Structures are given as C-alpha cells and as structure tokens.
Amino acid sequence: MDKYKIVIEELLKFRNERDWEQFHDSKNLALAISIEAAELNELFLWKKDSESENINIEKIKEELADILSYSFLLAEKHNLNVFDIVLDKIKLNAEKYPVEKAKGTAKKYNEL
Template sequence: MSEIKEIQEALLKFRDDRDWKQFHDSKNLATAISIEAGELNELFLWKDTVNCEDVKPERLKEELADVFSFAFLLAEKHGLDVKEIILDKIKKNDEKYPVEKAKGTAKKYTDL
C-alpha cells in the first residue's frame, strides 16, 4: 500500500468513526482547504521577508497537515490518485516553464 493510500485510509477511518462523511461534500472540503490555507498564511502575516522564515515549526506542521488532510479527502471523494495528479501537473508545468526560459525568474509562463 502506498503511503498516500495509507494516509487516506487513516483519514477516512477518523472521519467515519465520527460519522462526519455527511459533512464532507466537495464544496465543504474545498472551503475547508481554503480556510486552512488562510490559517497557514496567517503564520506569515505581517512578517517581512527576513523574518518570514521565523515561524514556529509546530504550528507550520499543524496547518500544513490540515490543508493536506482536506485535499487528500477531496481527491479520494472524486477517485483521484494524488500521486498521479501531482506528477501530471509537474509535467504540464515543465512544458509551460522550460528551464532555459524560467530558471531564476518568477515570471508567469505567459511572460517568459
């Protein structure tokens, strides 16, 4: 069993033990990702670029875990293979951002 499948199964057990599946429709899962991403952003709010790396590791782990958890649940709900969709996206981004044009720049692919 892949590590991602193991994580998804643990999340599903946690959810199902609490009878929360009824609340995990696509809209609510996507909204939860957005809310948790906002809480992740809050860790860096009002910090300048020098101090923005100075975040409490425990808080960072907790907020990232929340984002990943809801994302994995949403992927599972729609029968998506997390590894596959991420690798597919990397391939698409590799085509949009070829190394010879994108290396060292933060420009969008349309501006390269």
C-alpha cells in the same frame, strides 16, 4: 501497504467514526482547504522576510496537515491519486515553463 494508503485509511476511519462524511461534499472540502491555507498564511502575516523563516515549525506542521488532509479527502472522493495528479501537473508546468526561458525568473508563462 504504502504510507499514502495508510494515511487515506486513517483519514476515512477518523471521519467515519464521527459521522462527518455527510459534511464532506466537494464544496465544503474545497472551502476547508482554502480556510486552512488562510490559517497557514496567517502565521506569516505582518512578518518581515527575515522573520518569515523563523515561524514555529509545529504550527506550520499543523496547518499543512489540515490542508493536506482535506486535499486527500477531496482527491479520494473523486478517485484521484494525489501523486499522479501532481506528476501530471509537473509535466504540464514543464511545457509552460521550459528551463531555457524560465530559469531564474518568477515571470508567468505568458510573460516569458
């Protein structure tokens, strides 16, 4: 069994053992992702650029795990494979940001 399926099964098992599925509608999962992303951002708040690379990696892992867990649950709820949707988005972005125009710049696609 691949690791992705194992992670999904473990998330669902954890959730179901606690009867939390009732709280995991799409809106609440999306809100949870946003809140956990804010908690990740908080680790970097008021840090200088040079300090931002020295954040406690364990705290980064915890917040990323929360973000990914809720993201996986939302994807699973809508029968989406996260790897497929990420690969699709990379293809879309490759069209928006062709290497010859986007290389070395942080400009948005409509500014290139």
